[in-house]
Amino acid sequence: MNAKLDRRKKYTRMVLKESLINLLKEKQISSITVKELCELADINRSTFYSHYADPYDLLTKIEEEILVDMYQTLSSYNFNKEDEALQMTEKILEYVADNRNVCQTLLSEHGDPQFQHKVMKVTYDFTMKNWMEIHNADEKVSEYLSLYVISGSLHVLKNWLDNGMDKTPREMAELIHSFTSYGLGAIK
Structure with missing residues (x-):
């Protein structure tokens, strides 16, 4: 029963x-x-x-499930420090691709803006945090740099979803990594 x-x-x-x-x-x-x-x-x-309790409660539960699942999925990987940012970025993109419908909707203009901030926090924890520690970046500069990189990457991710994921997660991770590492010098 x-x-x-x-x-x-x-x-x-x-x-x-x-x-x-x-x-x-x-x-x-x-x-x-x-x-x-x-x-x-x-x-x-x-x-x-x-x-x-209401539609907001349902939305909160959906967001919490996605964030917990994303965190658990990413925690299952262990990359060496040198390759970590690129490989974690690829894993994040693979996760988003596997959960495209929900992620695209939650990251759209109809989604909760706080959810985007929470996704940015998970992304920071798995990509930027170690990079900042390795390079001994100044704390205030680290805050601005990580905000710049992650928010830009999030908008690239949203555009990628809106374009029907026209590149593989690996190709997008390489683009994001290239933009992050080389800025405008990445343009060929």
């Missing part, structure tokens, strides 16, 4: 998440109602409220 109930809960949560992601492609979270979520997911309102 419990297995059946657990499957039903998982299914309900899955269809609600998919419904919210589909609605976020069209409009802001502030415009999404529980009623339309339930209609799209084909569930009743009491079922929705047994899982989530």
